[in-house]
Amino acid sequence: MSDYSIAPYSLDALPQAISPEGAEIANTYLANACSITNTSHALGIPTHEISAALHDPMVKNYVNGVLRETGYQHMEKIVQRFEKVIELKWEELEEAEIGSNKDIADLLTMVHKMRMDMSKLLQADTAKAAPTNMKNTQVNVYGEGNYGALMEQLLKRE
Numbered sequence: 001m002s003d004y005s006i007a008p009y010s011l012d013a014l015p016q017a018i019s020p021e022g023a024e025i026a027n028t029y030l031a032n033a034c035s036i037t038n039t040s041h042a043l044g045i046p047t048h049e050i051s052a053a054l055h056d057p058m059v060k061n062y063v064n065g066v067l068r069e070t071g072y073q074h075m076e077k078i079v080q081r082f083e084k085v086i087e088l089k090w091e092e093l094e095e096a097e098i099g100s101n102k103d104i105a106d107l108l109t110m111v112h113k114m115r116m117d118m119s120k121l122l123q124a125d126t127a128k129a130a131p132t133n134m135k136n137t138q139v140n141v142y143g144e145g146n147y148g149a150l151m152e153q154l155l156k157r158e
Contacts, residue, residue, distance in 0.1 A: 018058045018059055018062055021053065022053050022056055022058065022059040022062075023059075023062075024043070025039065025043065025045070025050055025053040025054065025059065026053075026054070026059050026062050026066075028042050028043055029050070029054060029063065030063065030066055030067075034067075036050050036051055036054070068121075072118065072121070075114065075117075075118050076118070078114065079111055079114050079115060079118075082107060082111045082114070083111065085107060086104060086107045086108065086111070089103055089104050089107065090104060
């Protein structure tokens with residue numbers, strides 16, 4: 001198995017609201033490269049039932065969380081490997097005593113861009129979603145209670 005395989009969470013890490021069936025389907029789905037067909041074959045359940053379970057909000061959030069987290073882990077591994085390449089390139093440049101810093105500058109730029117992208121993704125995950133469009137309706141009813149009586153007196157004076 002490669003270094004970048006998606007490992008499902010343990011059962012201890014599952015949110016309490018996910019049903020055991022949903023957790024089994026989610027973990028099998030993740031273990032089978034996010035393929036509904038492979039998950040169906042592995043569990044012996046029809047694909048429409050797998051699809052319905054994966055559309056359950058709790059299961060969907062769990063699967064998306066695992067995929068997002070493993071994506072961050074993969075990105076971090078890539079950045080670490082870039083840093084090793086930069087170190088090797090730097091040593092090579094020092095040993096040869098000739099060459100250009102352009103290669104190292106390009107690699108540093110790429111690593112910096114990846115780190116900034118990762119930072120933006122993390123900020124987007126932690127930021128709470130604010131409503132983009134909100135409609136407020138004001139209802140002016142003054143015919144009841146003390147306020148209504150006051151408004152009637154004020155309107156009669158005019």
